[in-house]
Amino acid sequence: MKPEDRSVVRRSAPPASKTTPLVTPLFPSVVYCAEDADALDDVYEGRASGYSYAREGHPNASLLADKISWMEGVEGGIITASGMAALSAVFLALLDKGDHIVAGNQLYGRCLRLLTKDLPRLGFDASLVDAADVSAVEAALRPETKLLLVEVVANPTLRLADIKGLAKLARQRGLIFVVDNTFTTPRSFRPFDLGADVVVHSVTKLLAGHSDVTLGYVAAKDEARNTALYDAVTTWGLNASPFDCWLAERGLNTFDLRFQRAQENAKALADHLRGLPGVLRVLYPGEDDHPDRALARDLLQGNYSHMVSFELDADRAGVNAFVRAAGNIAFAPTLGDVGTTISHPASSSHRALSAEERAALGISEGFIRVSVGVEEIDLLKRELTAAVAAASAAKA
Structure with missing residues (x-):
């Protein structure tokens, strides 16, 4: 670029380098520039990798999601602004008005509120049962039941869900089986290995580990559900900030x-x-x-x-x-x-x-x-x- 074509308000390209940083860089940019409209089409339509607008994805979220997905043994996970945002994405993406949810009665308090106070206003109904008792869960099912939600180890009573029995029931009844793996983490338990359809985390907790980020994670085994989850996160603005993702990835190192x-x-x-x-x-x-x-x-x-x-x-x-x-x-x-x-x-x-x-x-x-x-x-x-x-x- 000629000196007369430059301006102090114009962005500069990164210096050319034959070396790469050891530590993941922070990418705070809200927007990503394309060479032309065809190049942007290629990114949006999956023919080329890249980013466009940070609400739709950014490198720090991708790097963190990839690492947690590897731990969980799945592909295509999504980072959200919080654990509750991850759960909200599940409901918004995978349910239709009139659908019924069966959930463990030993859940995080805000999740219980969401199920019993807020979701009914949107046309969803929920029943709470003992997740350690498969027969009680089965008795709570209705013809309109679509989703089963449990925590592996519940907050704060540390009760366990019968994951194996519930996975079998979910398969038999065609339910979407959603497992919150926050307390256990993938090092203790991997829900996908035993039949979970969707796994969520509050990354805020032990995964990030330093009480300086607020993040969530959600992934589905099925690619179409992952796409629906991504669309919900993007549309409803449930996305995570680059800085929090950068901190959380650093926390995962230990x-x-x-x-x-x-x-x-x-x-x-x-x-x-x-x-x-x-x-x-x-x-x-x-x-x-x-x-x-x-x-x-x-x-x-x-x-x-x-x-x-x-x-x-x-x-x-x-x-x-x-x-x-x-x-x-x-x-x-x-x-x-x-x-x-x-x-x-x-x-x-x-x-x-x-x-x-x-x-x-x-x-x-x-x-x-x-x-x-x-x-x-x-x-x-x-x-x-x-x-x-x-x-x-x-x-x-």
């Missing part, structure tokens, strides 16, 4: 190490909590006293996740005392950070439910969920021992 250490810590912490006065019960899928221990052993094959839930013998004052005494552990309605976090479902994830609805799920005022991090286990034991003692003292 995922295996974080997963293994956090899981080891969770097992040790569950054993420790079980022996503390003031703890009424401990829920950890790897223990013999877990209500779904047989399912956990069959499905998870020893990878029981980094989550531990337990119930304090405490009211709200005791819970507050517990949280304050555990002040070095973050009290936050999240999971999957490198550091341990504690949450109180009654005041966070499941606050939209009534006390009676929470009680039916086994979530009392004293129910605590722990997302176990990678700290030294002795430090975690000391801090939670002191916190439980503070809760007991508040009751006395």
